[in-house]
Structures are given as structure tokens and as C-alpha cells.
Amino acid sequence: MRNFAALIKTLDSSNKTSVKVEALTEYFLHASDPDKVWTIALLSHRRPPRPVNTTLLRLWASELANIPLWLFEESYHIVGDLAETIALIIPDSKEHSEKSLSEYVGEMIALKSKSEAEKRLYLHENWQMLNYYERFVFTKLITGSFRIGLSQKLMTRALSKAVGIDEDVLA
Amino acid sequence: MKNKLLVFNDKGIYCAQADVYLDPWRPVKNAIITHGHSDHARFGHRYYITHHYNIPILKHRLGDIVVTGKEWGETFTINGVTFSLHPAGHIIGSSQVRVEYKGEVWVFTGDYKTEDDGISTPYEAIRCHTLITENTFGLPAFRWLPQAEVMQDINTWWAQNKAEGRTSVLFGYTLGKAQRLLKYLDSDIGPIYTHGAVENMTEVLRTIVDFPPTIRITQETKKEAFPGSMVLAPPSAHGTVWIRKMTPYVTAAASGWMAFRGARRRRAIDKGFVLSDHCDWQGLLESVKATGAERIICTHGYSDIFSAYLRELGYDAVTENTQYEGDEEEISVGDEKDAEKKEEL
Numbered sequence: 179m180r181n182f183a184a185l186i187k188t189l190d191s192s193n194k195t196s197v198k199v200e201a202l203t204e205y206f207l208h209a210s211d212p213d214k215v216w217t218i219a220l221l222s223h224r225r226p227p228r229p230v231n232t233t234l235l236r237l238w239a240s241e242l243a244n245i246p247l248w249l250f251e252e253s254y255h256i257v258g259d260l261a262e263t264i265a266l267i268i269p270d271s272k273e274h275s276e277k278s279l280s281e282y283v284g285e286m287i288a289l290k291s292k293s294e295a296e297k298r299l300y301l302h303e304n305w306q307m308l309n310y311y312e313r314f315v316f317t318k319l320i321t322g323s324f325r326i327g328l329s330q331k332l333m334t335r336a337l338s339k340a341v342g343i344d345e346d347v348l349a
Numbered sequence: 350m351k352n353k354l355l356v357f358n359d360k361g362i363y364c365a366q367a368d369v370y371l372d373p374w375r376p377v378k379n380a381i382i383t384h385g386h387s388d389h390a391r392f393g394h395r396y397y398i399t400h401h402y403n404i405p406i407l408k409h410r411l412g413d414i415v416v417t418g419k420e421w422g423e424t425f426t427i428n429g430v431t432f433s434l435h436p437a438g439h440i441i442g443s444s445q446v447r448v449e450y451k452g453e454v455w456v457f458t459g460d461y462k463t464e465d466d467g468i469s470t471p472y473e474a475i476r477c478h479t480l481i482t483e484n485t486f487g488l489p490a491f492r493w494l495p496q497a498e499v500m501q502d503i504n505t506w507w508a509q510n511k512a513e514g515r516t517s518v519l520f521g522y523t524l525g526k527a528q529r530l531l532k533y534l535d536s537d538i539g540p541i542y543t544h545g546a547v548e549n550m551t552e553v554l555r556t557i558v559d560f561p562p563t564i565r566i567t568q569e570t571k572k573e574a575f576p577g578s579m580v581l582a583p584p585s586a587h588g589t590v591w592i593r594k595m596t597p598y599v600t601a602a603a604s605g606w607m608a609f610r611g612a613r614r615r616r617a618i619d620k621g622f623v624l625s626d627h628c629d630w631q632g633l634l635e636s637v638k639a640t641g642a643e644r645i646i647c648t649h650g651y652s653d654i655f656s657a658y659l660r661e662l663g664y665d666a667v668t669e670n671t672q673y674e675g676d677e678e679e680i681s682v683g684d685e686k687d688a689e690k691k692e693e694l
Contacts, residue, residue: 190610191613191619191620192619193617243489245489245658246658246661249489249654249658250489252488252654253488253489253490256488256490256651257490257609258609258611259610259611262609262610263490266489266490266491266492266608267489267490269492
């Protein structure tokens with residue numbers, strides 16, 4: 179998750195196409211094959227089915243942050259993005275998760291059929307084991323897509339650079 | 350009910366017994382000033398009382414004023430009311446005002462932060478019955494990282510920009526933030542240039558604090574001098590002709606507002622560093638608790654939300670309106686709103 183979160187951070191914080199393609203190329207060079215596949219899917223606005231609805235996300239996040247729900251809602255109203263609010267409000271813990279992007283996606287797919295209590299426990303554990311930006315990306319995987327202004331063409335270009343296969347063939 | 354020791358009227362926070370205002374926003378006779386930011390230290394009062402560190406700042410900004418300087422903790426009594434100034438840790442000279450009359454103690458925090466920045470005299474919680482606290486960042490979404498971590502990120506960013514042959518332009522408020530950044534910039538990386546407004550204020554403060562050397566940017570400064578260097582500038586310099594001389598450059602802002610992704614994006618700044626001179630959520634809660642106050646008056650910032658939460662915790666908390674909304678850090682919000690309007694046009 180560390181590498182994927184760093185990639186999203188770079189893509190999110192630059193308006194320059196060259197920087198984005200460079201960051202993606204660098205990421206693809208080192209990512210495992212399952213991570214590559216999931217990255218392409220996620221950046222093409224495909225994501226695993228939503229395992230938890232946002233009402234429960236809000237409730238469980240406020241519980242973990244030890245604040246009343248109304249205070250969470252006020253903060254969300256001001257921050258304007260649910261995943262960002264959750265990432266800001268929950269403190270980092272000392273332990274850090276080293277699970278990869280594809281491991282997380284796999285867990286989320288499995289999570290959908292779990293009980294509410296299991297879902298709550300899973301989120302409470304994992305929210306705390308990530309740093310701020312990873313927690314933001316992790317929650318985005320649940321709540322919505324990554325709108326980071328990246329066309330299919332740019333992604334293909336980056337992948338082509340990384341794996342050394344011609345752009346046209348890849349596309 | 351007996352008269353309140355301090356009331357909020359149309360001119361400021363007023364102590365009728367002593368005929369003294371705290372940080373008044375309209376001209377008055379006697380004004381105690383917490384710190385040099387323009388929404389707290391205004392022009393036109395007859396007599397100013399402030400910590401002596403603030404005197405050069407006030408004179409620089411307000412010209413020839415009649416001002417008396419006080420030490421930390423030095424008491425002075427006016428018509429039976431005892432006043433003293435205590436460090437608030439917001440910027441150099443920033444003070445809380447303790448007001449005592451017949452055994453009843455009120456404290457006005459001014460603007461404050463709990464982290465010791467190594468420049469401002471560190472904040473101390475003052476025991477009181479009634480606390481008037483600011484709430485600029487009174488939301489649980491605000492959680493600051495230690496200054497050392499943020500400054501390390503800033504220096505890493507600078508070194509990286511230098512390696513790419515770019516100028517690093519860092520925006521921070523002229524009084525306070527700019528000097529805090531300057532103090533911890535690693536001058537081994539390269540030269541530090543300053544915008545005139547930052548340089549003027551830093552010059553004033555060099556008599557109190559040691560800072561790394563800076564070079565004032567003038568008309569004569571050569572374009573070739575900039576790549577690899579650091580430029581400290583006020584946020585208002587962003588998007589002006591002045592900055593073009595630094596091309597190729599990258600921009601960053603250091604402010605509590607940078608905690609929000611949207612804040613940085615809306616202002617079209619390349620990088621945001623979360624560094625504030627105000628308390629974060631935990632800092633506010635901890636200091637309220639440490640004062641032992643039962644009654645809390647919440648002023649500028651997210652005061653409605655913060656006071657509602659304090660009431661849940663069992664405090665007698667209310668909100669009062671002030672005109673400190675123009676805080677130099679809060680101005681960034683106004684800028685954002687303006688920027689949004691511009692985008693809509």
C-alpha cells in the first residue's frame with residue numbers, strides 16, 4: 179500500500195503530465211503483477227464492490243476517533259470529502275501495515291460477505307495501521323474512485339515505458 | 350448577577366472596571382495588545398500596553414505610537430484590576446492576558462499554540478475561572494505533526510528542487526511564519542532570498558532572535574542567482590509578476606490550512622506543508638483543561654463547533670463574536686474563496 183499511496187499522492191499533487199507519467203512509469207517498474215493490474219483498474223475508475231455503506235463508515239470512524247457522530251459530521255461538512263475526513267480524524271498508531279495494494283483489494287472483496295461486526299473490526303484495525311495518506315487511499319478504495327486526471331493514453335504510455343512493450347500493442 | 354469582568358462590545362474585549370480594552374478593533378484610549386498581527390494590533394489607540402518584544406513590531410507596523418512594554422508575568426494594577434502578560438507561543442512576543450479582580454481570574458489567550466517553536470516564548474497554561482480562547486483550528490480534523498518533521502520535509506523538498514535546477518518559493522506570513530521557517534531552513538543547501546516585506550520584518554526581529562543570513566531581493570538581483578535557492582515570500586506574492594524572475598520555480602505554502610487537500614489545489618500551489626502557529630484540536634482541548642477554567646468563551650475560528658463539544662464535556666461554554674477574523678493565517682481562507690470566484694468567472 180505504501181508505494182500505491184505514494185503514487186496517488188504524486189499524481190494528486192501535480193498538474194504536470196510529464197511528472198504523472200514519470201511517477202507511473204517508476205511505480206510500474208517496481209510493482210508486482212497483481213498490483214499493476216489493480217492499479218490500472220482503479221485508475222480506470224473500476225473498483226471492488228463497496229463492502230460497507232457510508233453511514234456505517236461514518237459511525238465507525240467517529241467511534242475510533244473517540245468523537246461524537248455529530249462532530250464527525252460537522253468535520254465532514256467542512257472537509258468536503260469522506261475519505262479525507264476519516265484519514266484526518268483517525269490518529270496514526272505505532273504499528274504499520276506492510277500489506278500490498280492487491281492484498282488490500284482482495285480483503286475488501288472478501289469483506290463484502292462478512293458480518294457487520296467483522297467489518298467494523300477490520301476497518302478499526304486497518305485504519306490505525308496506516309499513515310495519513312495511506313488511510314486516505316485505503317478509504318477511497320471503499321468509498322469511490324480516484325479522480326486524478328489521468329487518461330487511458332497516459333497510463334498506457336507509462337506502462338509501455340516500464341515493461342518495454344510498444345504503446346500500440348498494449349492499448 | 351454581578352458585572353462581568355470582561356465584556357465583548359463593539360470596540361473589543363472590554364474591562365469596564367479598569368477602562369482597558371484587550372486587542373480592540375476600533376480606536377480606544379487604553380489598549381493591551383497580545384501580538385503584532387494586524388487584526389490584533391490596530392492603529393489609532395491613545396495608549397498601548399504590550400510585551401516589550403512587540404514594541405519594535407508595533408512601531409514598524411503602526412508608526413509612532415505611545416507604548417509601554419511589560420515583562421512576562423509582570424503585574425500592573427489599574428483601578429483595582431491586576432493585569433499580567435504570559436507567553437502564548439503563537440509568534441514572537443505573543444501574549445495571553447491575565448485579568449484579576451477581587452479574586453476572580455479571567456484569561457484571554459490571544460492567538461496561541463502549545464508546541465514550542467524555539468522562537469516564541471513557549472505557551473504556559475494559566476489557571477483561571479473564565480478562559481477566552483481562540484478556535485482558529487477547532488476541528489478534530491486538525492492534527493499537527495511535530496515541527497521538526499515538517500521542517501525536515503521542507504528541507505528535503507528544497508534539496509530536491511535544487512537538484513533539478515529549480516528555485517523553491519515558499520509562502521509564509523510576513524510576521525511569524527516566515528521567521529519560523531527561516532530559523533529551521535538548512536542554509537547548507539543554498540542561499541535564502543527574501544521578499545522585501547519578509548526581509549523588513551525579519552530585520553526588526555533579528556534584534557531578538559538569531560536567524561540564518563538572508564538576501565533581500567531587489568531590482569538588481571540577477572535572474573541567474575535563483576535556481577537552487579530558497580525564496581521566502583508572503584502568500585500575496587503568489588501569481589504576481591515579481592515571482593516570474595525566479596523561473597524555473599516550484600511553489601509551496603506552510604500553513605495549518607494545508608491540512609486540506611482542497612486548500613492547496615484551489616490555490617494552485619505545488620506543495621503544501623502543514624505548519625501552523627495556532628493550536629490543533631488536541632492542543633485546544635488540553636489547554637482548556639490545563640487552565641482549570643469552568644467557563645469558556647470561544648472566539649474566532651470554528652467556535653460554534655468547539656463550544657458545542659465543550660458543553661458536551663460539561664463545560665459552561667459560549668461563543669462571542671470578535672473581529673479577529675482577519676488573522677493572517679485565516680486570510681488564506683478568504684484568498685481561497687476569492688480564488689474560487691475567479692475560477693467561476
